[in-house]
Amino acid sequence: MVSPRLVAKIEAEEPTLRLAVLIDADNAQAAVIEGLLAEIARFGEATVKRIYGDFTAPTSSSWKKVLQQFAIKPVQQFAYTTGKNATDSTLIIDAMDLLYTRKFDGFCLITSDSDFTGLAMRLREEGLTVLGFGEKKTPDAFRNACHKFVFTEVLRPSAATEPNALAKKADNAQRTTQAQLPVEVAETKQEFPKKFVLAALEQSSDDAGWAHLGTFGSYLTKLQPDFDSRLYGYKKLSDLVKAKTELFVTEERQVPGSIHKVLYLRAK
Numbered sequence: 001m002v003s004p005r006l007v008a009k010i011e012a013e014e015p016t017l018r019l020a021v022l023i024d025a026d027n028a029q030a031a032v033i034e035g036l037l038a039e040i041a042r043f044g045e046a047t048v049k050r051i052y053g054d055f056t057a058p059t060s061s062s063w064k065k066v067l068q069q070f071a072i073k074p075v076q077q078f079a080y081t082t083g084k085n086a087t088d089s090t091l092i093i094d095a096m097d098l099l100y101t102r103k104f105d106g107f108c109l110i111t112s113d114s115d116f117t118g119l120a121m122r123l124r125e126e127g128l129t130v131l132g133f134g135e136k137k138t139p140d141a142f143r144n145a146c147h148k149f150v151f152t153e154v155l156r157p158s159a160a161t162e163p164n165a166l167a168k169k170a171d172n173a174q175r176t177t178q179a180q181l182p183v184e185v186a187e188t189k190q191e192f193p194k195k196f197v198l199a200a201l202e203q204s205s206d207d208a209g210w211a212h213l214g215t216f217g218s219y220l221t222k223l224q225p226d227f228d229s230r231l232y233g234y235k236k237l238s239d240l241v242k243a244k245t246e247l248f249v250t251e252e253r254q255v256p257g258s259i260h261k262v263l264y265l266r267a268k
Contacts, residue, residue, distance in 0.1 A: 002127055006113070014171055017043055017044025017045070017102065017105040017106050017129060018039060018045055018104050018105045018106075018186045019043065019045060019047060019048075019104065019105065019107065019108050019131070020047065020095070020098050020104045020106075020107050020108070021041050021050070021072075021108040022048075022050055022051075022052070022089060022091055022094065022095055022107065022108065022110065023049075023050065023051040023052065023072070023110040024051075024053070024088070024091060024110060024111035024116070025051050025052060025054075025055070025060055026059075026085065026087050027112045027134070028111060028115045028133075028152070029062075029114070029135075030063045030066050031062070031090055031156065031240070032063040032155045032156055033066050035152075035155030036110065036133060036152065036157065037049075037153050039150060039155055040108050040131070042192075043106070043129075043131060044105065044106065046108070047103070047104065048098065049070070049071060049072045049073060050074075050094065051063060051067065051071065051073070051074050052075045052094075053058050053074075053076075053077060053087050053235050054077055054078055054079050054087070055074055056076075056078070058078070061153075075090060075091075075094065088113065088116070091116075091119075092102075092119050094117055095123070096122075099128070101121075103209075104128065105128065106129030106131060106147075107123050107131070108128060108132075108133065109130065109131070109132050109134045110132075110152075111132075111142075112134035112135045112136070112137055113134075113138075113142070114139035114142045117139075117141045117142045120123055120132065120142060120145035120174055124145070124147070130145070130146045130147050130223070131147065131148050131149075132145070132146035132149040133149070133150070133152055133155075134151070134152060135151065135152055135153065136153060136191075138151075138203075143225055143226045144225055147221070147225060148221055148225055149225045150226075150227045151226065151228065151231065154230040154231065155173055166234060178254065179234070181189045185267055189193040190231050191234050192244075196223070196224070197220070198247065198267055199249075200214075200216065200219050200220050200223055201248075201265070202267070203215055203243060203265075204216045204218075204219040204252045209264075209266070209267065210266045211265055211266065212262060212264055213237065213241070213262065213263040213264065213265065214262075216237075216257055216265065220237075238263055241263070241265050245268075247267065247268055248265045248266070248267065249265065249266050249267075250263060250265045251263070251265070
């Protein structure tokens, strides 16, 4: 079951979870680290940040450039035997040591390796929130073992960090709306799973057919941990449902005793 605190964090304002961030350097890219840490900050505080790999190898050179900048502690693991991944074992042992300190509410596992499926399941058995981050090639087994899985393709640097940024930004502004993502992210868009989303809405709605956006989002994540509105061109789930006017009717309702409003939706 998805942690209520995790559901609250998906579109909430204050981080509440104490998170241990563990990065598999052999199966993650340094290019997404800034976006990755910003994404993690949406869910809680990265109390521990560690990365595991053989940093004497040329393949890890990109990571060495960002470790100090983002205060990530490297854990050196030499490759003692060809074909054996000692990094995985070290990460798993550290994760269990951190688990038994009972100081954390959840773990962020940054890897595209299915070998960490068992670890994710074990952490969930202890009642902790497990957030996974990896590329689209990540096997379903690991993705589904997490409470929430985020594709790192949607976290890549925006056009503002590339050469000729001003020209690109001006061109992009004419072709995108405020709710949509930059061109780099838009290129990762997938076909919208209409049937799945409408079925989830039906299951999360009340007798009148209306569903609270948070309840709807929670149910989507329970059924499909890697569901992410950014894969379909929208920064937030609220942006997606408002834009899909051919599928949804939305309504903002005043919260009793408050000036705030909440979004409800139903199938059209």
